[in-house]
Amino acid sequence: MAPHRSLLRALTGTLPLALAAVLSSATAATATPGSAPNAAPPPARAASAQVPSGVTAGVAVFDRQTGAFTEQVNSAVPFRSASVVKILIALDLVWDRGPDTLSAADRSRVDAMLRGSDDSAASHFWANRGQGALIDRMVARLGLLDTARPPATHPGYWGYTALSARDTVTVYRYLLDTAPPAVRDYVMGNLRQSTRCAADGYDQHFGIAGAFNRPWAVKQGWSGFSSGGCTTTAAAGTTASAGTTEGARTDGATAAAAVDLARPALHTTGVVGVGDRSVVAVLTLHPQGTPYGKAYTDVGRLTRSLNVPGATRPAGTWIGTWGSGVRVRAQATTASSALTTLPAGAEVLVSCQTRGQQVSVPPYVNDWWAYLPQYRGYMTNIYLSSPDNQVPGVPVC
Template identity: 75%
Template structure:
């Protein structure tokens, strides 16, 4: 969207402190995008680049060489959030084939892994012994840093302690030791991860946003109030409020797992033949928005040396505003595909003119194509100094 003829004058006279901050964000996003291109060939000895204020545990394991290419705080335990659903699903299928599941249980596993459904996880947690599920899987898989939720929160499966290196063990078991039917069924669900989880959170951050398919992911989040996509249903919100809603006060003890800071995790396999296993666990300062955490874990994941990974083309650009919609075409009358988490960074591969949009005092008729969504957003909500994003080609 090109501004009206008065736009440059308006920008010169009305530029606010908030907009100036947005322009700084754009410069950071564009420079980060440029840096991403050079990082794809980084030597394995270079560690992950962790954004300021973020606490991270990272492990990347190359199954082709049998070696780690990235290791950072790999033994540090984090509250698992929904990543524990991997253990819940494996426990259900231990000594049982997927074909032996009831239709109801199969549907629960499908939605638990694809849409990170909390109600399904809570059903299995209650029916199969709660914390005993974790105890069994620790023994079966030889996990060293994994532990059931603290005694103060026994029903909160999302407070299970889990580390990056134990997560690599879980995926290695699934890929190399589990029965083929179990492997294919569970990974098949992880490959069908939906952008919008059943609780209304956009879950295609980290691995899913940093690399082209093929990938299979299980993500986790805890301690955020809003996650973009559609508003959660009352049922989903109630389920999320038990294990993964408002964060709990941290228990006493130097080695206690942090239950208070917002958590965002991305785990899975990447590349042809599921070559690399990636585990990225992050904690963010209190009050961090979902869009900011989403952006930070994206930048961290893109900095990693992940053998076999293919990176999407385009430029990463910051956004502003809340409830920004991604649409099927370059008009506000076209269908809304989803909404963006407020303030999130997006990948733009090209831009084109469409309907003029007004956000006083600005007008803009340029629209950005977001390849990872397969749709368009108005450029008026991109943190760019001009109506057209510099360096991004025309569609």
């Protein structure tokens, strides 16, 4: 029977926005699970960053082919880095000796730190390499303008390092254009192997990893959230402007003092496109109490709005979800293995839908399942923010 969606609206308060997104972006052709998009890449676009309401953002997109920024929003404003600083920790470690000299234990730590954002590995290197002195070294080596060690009140908190979007671009440009090939290949090779589920159980394939098809490489950051999903049964807008970044260096003490340590932070950084054409840095802060799934969705929408030369976008329809602990399964049945759980309330990309096992979540009953290509699995349509059992405009698999 068709679900009574007025109850869903009362429970979530998000149906009108989610439904509008479905109806405005739905594809019209039939599709098969895992099928690749065949549309021609879109033409170059002007700066277009759309910062969701309530979000504070620092954004920089740099086109390495033209040598110019295509997006800048508060690009010199320092944010607390969260796990993005792990790139600097890794670079400091291999700066004078290269990755081949690392012990097996340290190499394993770096791999875990860059791929799965392992915090214990970062803390190990932070403690053994001088804490804030590590940041001072990297600021001098890379000519960073807005980066500073954590405030004196929190010397052991590597995630409180101050970092701006433009400095993040500088770090990636060093890796791609200046670093010794062995360093470039080691660090970037790890970032290309970013795992969906981070070591602490957060789904880290938001932002760049969700907005664009591979090739990409990412280092994400998050801080101040209580839960990030990604567990399995086994375990106010600012106008952007194009052009180059110009500006004076920010004093380190000033940068550290200016960083907001309270609001939840969610950052997506990395490179996108063939030949790592574009460097993307999106640093965000969210209102206190924002659920991870809401921030995940807002960062995704912001990232998808950006002019990123060389990027291709996955085919499908972005649809909101509701509920918590929603499982993505290998097949359209609850008897199949659970691949992961979704961050509560996160938008998902749906490429097609198919009939499968009938699922009952009173008062709803539904036998339609959505295929999520980025998870390579299915979720019951019950938890999609749609007015019908079969989502309008989404093709049948």
